[in-house]
Amino acid sequence: MRTKQFKSESKKLMDMMIHSIYTHKEIFLREIISNASDALDKLYFRSLTDSSVGLSADDFVIRITVDKDARTLTVSDNGCGMTEDELDANLGTIAKSGSSAFKAENEKTENVDIIGQFGVGFYSAFMVSDDVTVITKAFGSDQAFCWHSTGADGYTVAPGEKDSFGTDVIMHLKDDTEDEKYSEFLDPYRISSLVKKYSDYIRHPIQMMFPTKKPIEGKENEYEDVLEDRTLNSRIPLWKKNKNEITEEEYNRFYQDKFFDYDAPARVIHVATEGQATYHALLFIPKHPAFDYYTKEYEKGLQLYSRGVLIMDKCADLLPDYFSFVKGLVDSEDLSLNISREMLQHDGQLKLIAKTLEKKIKSELEKMLKNDREAYEAFFKSFGAQLKFGIYNDYGMHQDTLKDLLLFPSSFEKKPVTLKEYRERMPEDQKNIYYGCGETVEKIEILPQCDAVRAKGYEILYLTENVDEFALKMMRAYDEKTFINICDESLDLSSEEDKKALESENEQAKGLFDAMKEILGDAVSSVRFTDKLNEHPVCLTSEGGVSLEMEKTLNAMPGAEQNKVKATLILEINHRHAIAEKLQSLAESNRDELEKYTKLLYGEACLIGGKSVADPLEHSRLVCELMTK
Numbered sequence: 001m002r003t004k005q006f007k008s009e010s011k012k013l014m015d016m017m018i019h020s021i022y023t024h025k026e027i028f029l030r031e032i033i034s035n036a037s038d039a040l041d042k043l044y045f046r047s048l049t050d051s052s053v054g055l056s057a058d059d060f061v062i063r064i065t066v067d068k069d070a071r072t073l074t075v076s077d078n079g080c081g082m083t084e085d086e087l088d089a090n091l092g093t094i095a096k097s098g099s100s101a102f103k104a105e106n107e108k109t110e111n112v113d114i115i116g117q118f119g120v121g122f123y124s125a126f127m128v129s130d131d132v133t134v135i136t137k138a139f140g141s142d143q144a145f146c147w148h149s150t151g152a153d154g155y156t157v158a159p160g161e162k163d164s165f166g167t168d169v170i171m172h173l174k175d176d177t178e179d180e181k182y183s184e185f186l187d188p189y190r191i192s193s194l195v196k197k198y199s200d201y202i203r204h205p206i207q208m209m210f211p212t213k214k215p216i217e218g219k220e221n222e223y224e225d226v227l228e229d230r231t232l233n234s235r236i237p238l239w240k241k242n243k244n245e246i247t248e249e250e251y252n253r254f255y256q257d258k259f260f261d262y263d264a265p266a267r268v269i270h271v272a273t274e275g276q277a278t279y280h281a282l283l284f285i286p287k288h289p290a291f292d293y294y295t296k297e298y299e300k301g302l303q304l305y306s307r308g309v310l311i312m313d314k315c316a317d318l319l320p321d322y323f324s325f326v327k328g329l330v331d332s333e334d335l336s337l338n339i340s341r342e343m344l345q346h347d348g349q350l351k352l353i354a355k356t357l358e359k360k361i362k363s364e365l366e367k368m369l370k371n372d373r374e375a376y377e378a379f380f381k382s383f384g385a386q387l388k389f390g391i392y393n394d395y396g397m398h399q400d401t402l403k404d405l406l407l408f409p410s411s412f413e414k415k416p417v418t419l420k421e422y423r424e425r426m427p428e429d430q431k432n433i434y435y436g437c438g439e440t441v442e443k444i445e446i447l448p449q450c451d452a453v454r455a456k457g458y459e460i461l462y463l464t465e466n467v468d469e470f471a472l473k474m475m476r477a478y479d480e481k482t483f484i485n486i487c488d489e490s491l492d493l494s495s496e497e498d499k500k501a502l503e504s505e506n507e508q509a510k511g512l513f514d515a516m517k518e519i520l521g522d523a524v525s526s527v528r529f530t531d532k533l534n535e536h537p538v539c540l541t542s543e544g545g546v547s548l549e550m551e552k553t554l555n556a557m558p559g560a561e562q563n564k565v566k567a568t569l570i571l572e573i574n575h576r577h578a579i580a581e582k583l584q585s586l587a588e589s590n591r592d593e594l595e596k597y598t599k600l601l602y603g604e605a606c607l608i609g610g611k612s613v614a615d616p617l618e619h620s621r622l623v624c625e626l627m628t629k
């Protein structure tokens with residue numbers, strides 16, 4: 001018998017398998033089982049039109065046998081089998097899909113991760129075995145053939161013995177080393193858990209004789225060791241079942257088992273479609289973030305199955321970043337097992353699926369917002385920040401998708417409101433949407449600038465998270481109403497008449513303000529009167545787009561030390577307050593006192609606005625001086 005050489009690419013791949021340091025060698029079982037399942041499918045389809053097959057759907061079986069003494073693991077199927085030529089062609093060359101991908105990858109680098117990226121198929125058996133025998137008999141043929149190889153040296157094909165059609169893949173496991181315990185693949189429990197992990201939803205039963213204890217008849221509490229024939233896979237995936245046949249509990253258990261959550265999901269989205277893209281999807285919106293959700297270790301993605309076989313654990317392309325909290329899976333009829341990550345990125349089918357799923361997630365959230373406000377508010381507490389980042393990222397590209405999913409607490413009700421609700425109850429004369437920023441709702445509520453807005457009967461959104469104002473700035477407006485920070489100089493609530501009056505007051509006090517500006521130096525860009533304060537004497541107003549809160553957030557970011565951002569601030573003084581008159585008289589009579597008053601007022605404005613006082617000692621000294629006068 002002549003030993004044949006593998007085709008050159010196959011030889012390279014084979015070399016790689018034999019010397020693999022790949023950590024997930026266990027996937028070889030998934031590959032061999034998938035091949036068996038495909039062979040069963042082929043014969044099953046034939047049986048639909050060819051009665052000579054003589055098998056019904058339930059007769060197609062994959063059987064796993066372990067032989068500890070011989071150190072072999074065998075995967076058998078009663079599928080289509082292979083003829084001599086097919087054996088030569090199929091197992092002498094790596095399959096077409098794999099081989100072209102392999103070539104492309106191999107030309108670039110010696111990338112060992114190729115194993116993770118491609119379903120490498122049959123050759124993966126050589127990651128764990130040093131001797132592989134395939135005995136196969138094609139359906140309709142009466143001669144079996146035996147393929148045998150101990151690795152890269154080549155393979156032989158010779159006539160063999162087999163009772164009926166189908167294929168046995170007999171893998172002799174490598175010797176254990178210090179690092180690798182190949183014997184684990186002889187352990188029925190290990191095999192069973194691998195089948196559950198990777199091949200649970202193969203449609204055909206995967207059977208194995210399982211060691212168990214059976215009570216001995218007539219003897220109490222005595223057992224004998226027996227072998228029991230078990231089906232290891234659950235076969236019908238939950239996602240392929242009819243929605244109305246699945247209980248809430250089943251969904252919950254499935255989610256909790258598979259995605260390791262101690263809590264049931266907030267929402268389940270179960271999709272089955274046919275047409276442009278044929279796939280099933282089962283998605284879950286968790287109730288709370290995973291422990292690592294807001295860290296950079298968190299990997300988004302959905303599990304990707306191809307006809308019941310897991311091909312990727314976290315397919316990131318299926319989820320946009322702003323919905324990265326969603327867990328679940330997609331099972332597509334149209335994807336090949338051998339598809340690589342890079343190929344997936346360009347897969348039109350996958351893009352189409354991702355688009356539809358995004359819409360489904362969005363509409364599920366909208367439904368929750370509409371019908372179950374309490375649940376939505378809890379959801380938003382967990383993941384609202386992610387939605388707001390979604391608005392801010394990618395230059396605001398996704399704002400239309402996300403804007404109606406936002407919630408902010410407001411001055412009307414202490415509970416969160418949507419932008420739509422805010423917009424719908426805006427009084428006729430209100431031109432803009434107003435918001436205030438601060439660490440807490442309570443701190444925003446006491447901002448002096450709130451007075452004038454509230455006096456008008458306008459609602460104020462309270463923004464307490466760092467990302468909030470950046471998101472609103474990115475949106476600029478909602479339904480044509482511009483977002484205005486109540487602490488920004490663009491806040492404009494006065495009538496033309498009032499404005500004119502204030503302008504002339506400011507004109508007259510120019511000398512005072514110039515003096516105050518000189519005292520404060522770069523801390524403020526100018527000083528002026530305002531008519532928007534009720535009882536408060538002073539406030540800080542920003543101009544130029546960077547608010548005090550944004551200044552804080554930007555400067556707290558890593559790397560900001562060298563490049564500090566500074567909000568441009570105007571010190572505004574309540575023209576109705578007694579302090580206005582006092583300042584004017586000091587400007588004329590006592591420059592020394594004016595300096596102290598100015599510094600104190602600026603300090604107060606900082607404290608009220610949530611900014612720290614630059615020199616707390618001086619501030620305290622000045623206060624005491626005044627107190628003891």
Ligand code: ADP
Nearest residue numbers: 035036039081082090091095121122123167338
């Ligand atoms: P792939 O499954 O991606 O085509 P493999 O290297 O795993 O690549 O297998 C190569 C080919 O060998 C398969 O396409 C199939 O035609 C054949 N084959 C493998 N295992 C079996 C089997 N158990 N029964 C019948 N044919 C098989």
